[in-house]
Amino acid sequence: MTNPEEPRAKEVLRLLPSVDAVLQSETAARLVPEAGKGRLTGLVRTVLSDLRLRVLAEPSLSEGDERSVRLRLLETASSMTAEYWNESKGQRLQRVINATGVIVHTNLGRAPLSESARRAILEEAGRYCNLEYDLAAGTRGARGARAEGLICEATGAEAALIVNNCAAATMIVLKALAEGGEAVVSRGELVEIGGDFRVPDVMAQSGVRIREVGTTNRTRLSDYEDAAGPETRMYLKVHTSNFKVIGFTESPSIRELSDSAHERGLLLYEDAGSGAIVDLADHGLADEPLIQKSLEAGADVVTFSGDKLLGGMQAGIIVGRADVVSKVRRHPLYRALRVDKLIYAGIEATLESFLRGTHFKDVPVLRMMVTSKGELMSRSEGFAARIAERTGGLLRIGLKEGTFAVGGGSAPGAFPESILVTLSSTSLSPNRMESSLRRSKPPVIARIEDETLVLDLRTVFEDEEDELLDALASLVA
Numbered sequence: 001m002t003n004p005e006e007p008r009a010k011e012v013l014r015l016l017p018s019v020d021a022v023l024q025s026e027t028a029a030r031l032v033p034e035a036g037k038g039r040l041t042g043l044v045r046t047v048l049s050d051l052r053l054r055v056l057a058e059p060s061l062s063e064g065d066e067r068s069v070r071l072r073l074l075e076t077a078s079s080m081t082a083e084y085w086n087e088s089k090g091q092r093l094q095r096v097i098n099a100t101g102v103i104v105h106t107n108l109g110r111a112p113l114s115e116s117a118r119r120a121i122l123e124e125a126g127r128y129c130n131l132e133y134d135l136a137a138g139t140r141g142a143r144g145a146r147a148e149g150l151i152c153e154a155t156g157a158e159a160a161l162i163v164n165n166c167a168a169a170t171m172i173v174l175k176a177l178a179e180g181g182e183a184v185v186s187r188g189e190l191v192e193i194g195g196d197f198r199v200p201d202v203m204a205q206s207g208v209r210i211r212e213v214g215t216t217n218r219t220r221l222s223d224y225e226d227a228a229g230p231e232t233r234m235y236l237k238v239h240t241s242n243f244k245v246i247g248f249t250e251s252p253s254i255r256e257l258s259d260s261a262h263e264r265g266l267l268l269y270e271d272a273g274s275g276a277i278v279d280l281a282d283h284g285l286a287d288e289p290l291i292q293k294s295l296e297a298g299a300d301v302v303t304f305s306g307d308k309l310l311g312g313m314q315a316g317i318i319v320g321r322a323d324v325v326s327k328v329r330r331h332p333l334y335r336a337l338r339v340d341k342l343i344y345a346g347i348e349a350t351l352e353s354f355l356r357g358t359h360f361k362d363v364p365v366l367r368m369m370v371t372s373k374g375e376l377m378s379r380s381e382g383f384a385a386r387i388a389e390r391t392g393g394l395l396r397i398g399l400k401e402g403t404f405a406v407g408g409g410s411a412p413g414a415f416p417e418s419i420l421v422t423l424s425s426t427s428l429s430p431n432r433m434e435s436s437l438r439r440s441k442p443p444v445i446a447r448i449e450d451e452t453l454v455l456d457l458r459t460v461f462e463d464e465e466d467e468l469l470d471a472l473a474s475l476v477a
């Protein structure tokens with residue numbers, strides 16, 4: 001069957017504007033300084049080929065005399081150009097307001113940085129810096145020495161080394177210390193930690209054979225000892241991070257494991273993951289191993305992330321005995337896994353907060369974790385009143401008790417109490433509100449719970465409250 005509009009539409013294709021005509025339109029010309037001429041030209045070509053298809057599919061575009069069709073197509077092409085540009089710009093890496101109450105949110109960049117870390121990155125390391133230069137001697141200096149020194153000071157380790165992330169740390173530690181040999185590991189710790197990190201796979205990649213011992217819920221010291229043989233290089237202890245086995249469980253302590261390993265000339269390596277260097281037991285996080293405790297109890301090497309409970313940069317931190325860490329540093333893989341100057345700058349600044357004792361105030365992850373229910377209640381009450389004032393009764397606003405999550409695979413099963421601001425409207429569904437907030441500038445990421453939109457101010461910075469308020473007001477504007 002032939003479409004009666006078709007011959008006409010095909011004729012209309014002749015009336016499509018040229019690339020230059022679109023570029024010269026007021027709308028498109030305004031984008032040139034921002035996008036660049038070359039890029040915008042490419043975008044206009046895409047627009048015109050999409051518009052070609054639209055002309056064939058939408059008869060309304062071809063209505064009227066030749067002059068008005070030409071004009072309409074030019075206007076459509078220019079506004080499509082602006083639309084496409086804004087869409088591609090919206091995907092750039094940008095700040096978002098995290099109102100989810102998930103503190104170390106993997107999708108939202110994990111740990112937000114302290115003010116001093118942000119300043120250090122931008123102002124100290126963002127131009128030339130003394131990354132590998134000894135200012136006192138005027139000669140080449142050791143890369144990362146200051147950051148490593150601060151990590152040792154904070155954890156009591158003899159030596160430290162920083163690589164790209166904890167996965168990289170695990171990989172290089174296994175390779176440098178046990179490649180070609182065996183590592184004894186409990187069946188309860190052969191875990192997957194988010195997406196692509198599976199302990200057995202990392203071990204295989206490192207060329208280390210797994211000697212699995214014990215069962216999912218119980219592994220005894222004697223299981224490790226019975227498995228240790230001439231090929232064994234280490235006992236590996238993995239913090240199970242994102243899940244928890246409760247009930248009939250047993251595993252030997254770090255002290256028992258290290259004594260046993262050392263009697264046999266083996267190493268004890270602990271992958272601690274989240275990297276708590278301050279005790280968080282009073283804040284509902286009793287299960288996170290403290291790095292300094294593991295080292296005191298005799299672990300030879302411990303690895304953890306820089307952007308989970310440490311609240312700093314994406315990095316894998318390796319701490320332990322000087323001879324052991326030095327062996328890892330000398331491995332050729334280190335050159336491929338070492339970090340950038342910005343990372344050192346951020347880590348130095350973050351650790352200074354811990355060493356100064358101001359971490360619960362300065363480091364956002366920790367500050368958010370220890371914010372009490374009472375503090376959050378009074379902040380939420382104040383904010384709810386401001387929403388009511390701004391939206392003039394068009395939103396139903398409430399407060400309720402709920403929970404927050406540390407996230408990032410830390411403290412599974414711990415859902416400490418939080419206060420949530422609830423928002424509903426007779427004219428807008430929760431999903432509609434959630435998606436509009438996501439499209440505001442800056443985007444606001446909220447949560448839907450029991451068919452209601454909820455905001456947890458715990459993860460919202462105080463200086464973001466005005467922007468959040470604007471976004472909420474425009475929901476009902």
Ligand SMILES: *Cc1c(COP(=O)(O)O)cnc(C)c1O
Pocket residue numbers: 165166167168170193197238239240241242271272273274304305306315316408409
């Ligand atoms: C999170 C985690 C990792 C991976 O850390 P990244 O910094 O994401 O690479 C490895 N091991 C454990 C135990 C973890 O919790």
